[in-house]
Amino acid sequence: MSTDKAPASAVKKSSPAAQRKVLVAVGVIENSQGEIFICRRGADQHQANKWEFPGGKVEAGETVAQALARELAEEIGIEVHACQPFMQIEHDYGDKHVTLAIRKVTAFSGTPSGLEGQPSRWVSVSELNQYDFPAANGPIVDKLNQAVSCKL
Numbered sequence: 503m504s505t506d507k508a509p510a511s512a513v514k515k516s517s518p519a520a521q522r523k524v525l526v527a528v529g530v531i532e533n534s535q536g537e538i539f540i541c542r543r544g545a546d547q548h549q550a551n552k553w554e555f556p557g558g559k560v561e562a563g564e565t566v567a568q569a570l571a572r573e574l575a576e577e578i579g580i581e582v583h584a585c586q587p588f589m590q591i592e593h594d595y596g597d598k599h600v601t602l603a604i605r606k607v608t609a610f611s612g613t614p615s616g617l618e619g620q621p622s623r624w625v626s627v628s629e630l631n632q633y634d635f636p637a638a639n640g641p642i643v644d645k646l647n648q649a650v651s652c653k654l
């Protein structure tokens with residue numbers, strides 16, 4: 503879908519400012535019990551050892567949905583069949599400016615697990631606050647909690 507296409511400015515690698523900027527496809531994956539799948543970042547990665555919603559950088563020429571499907575296949579071994587926009591977050595870490603394009607994964611096959619050796623687990627939405635996520639993730643956790651508190 504053309505509206506889902508990565509803006510060229512977010513993936514262009516020409517200037518130092520552009521090199522610092524990354525567009526990231528992030529997946530919020532929910533199971534039938536309403537739990538969310540999270541992973542722990544590696545010690546050698548940016549935002550080392552923080553917990554995250556799985557995903558990764560959008561490569562040139564990819565849509566966010568394509569990048570999400572590729573990253574979730576590589577990192578946790580699931581096949582994404584459908585996703586929908588959840589929210590978008592801009593955050594500047596100083597060394598890196600990230601645009602998180604967050605998608606709710608609404609249909610998938612396979613059983614997620616940390617294929618790159620990363621710790622991973624299903625957690626209830628109310629438990630997410632106990633995990634150390636990157637600073638950019640605060641609004642994601644808040645929005646998930648708001649959605650749960652609206653359920654009757």
Ligand SMILES: Nc1nc2c([nH]c(=O)n2[C@H]2C[C@H](O)[C@@H](COP(=O)(O)OP(=O)(O)OP(=O)(O)O)O2)c(=O)[nH]1
Nearest residue numbers: 526528548549554555556557558559600636638639
């Ligand atoms: N995947 C993911 N990345 C996040 C989250 N929150 C957050 O600030 N980030 C940041 C950390 C990184 O700077 C960037 C994602 O990069 P990444 O390391 O996952 O990218 P990638 O999977 O393509 O990995 P690589 O090619 O660099 O090895 O976005 C999140 O919840 N999930």
Ligand SMILES: [Mg+2]
Nearest residue numbers: 556557558559
């Ligand atoms: Mg990643």
